[in-house]
Amino acid sequence: MLILEAEKHMRIVRPEHTGARVTVLVQPEESRLSLPRPKTARQLLEALGLAEESALVAREGQLLTPDRRIWPNDDLLVRKVASSG
Template identity: 75%
Template sequence: MSDERTPLVRVPEHTGARVTVLLQPEDSLLSLPRPKTARQLLAALDIAEECALVARDGELLTPDRRVWPDDRLLVRKVASSG
């Protein structure tokens, strides 16, 4: 994920490890305190696990996969239509 925009910082008082997230389809770039897993990332974004895909460097992450400091992640909301 290569994006030269400045991310919107969530919880700016947090001085620890952070991750950068490209949220689609909104095309929002966010910087937030690092969650430990993809599941915690979705919870922090208030998105149900079954409603989004999380990827790092083109690889899909299952909800239990670790998220590392300074990761650049893609969160793509998905919806099914019946």
């Protein structure tokens, strides 16, 4: 039941795309997105309009460097970060 509830609140990016997709939880907004699979974490951030220095990408609790591959059906976390100096 929780999965169905989460799917109701997921925004589908480019729904016409029929190829591989990934699911992304963007924090701190807690928004869920389904989008066509980017090949790397860097491309994911570009697709979201985020600079590499402004967000972290994680898969299964492991941080991904910008050059790390993203696989079809990955469930990813993008955490926006800010520093105060």
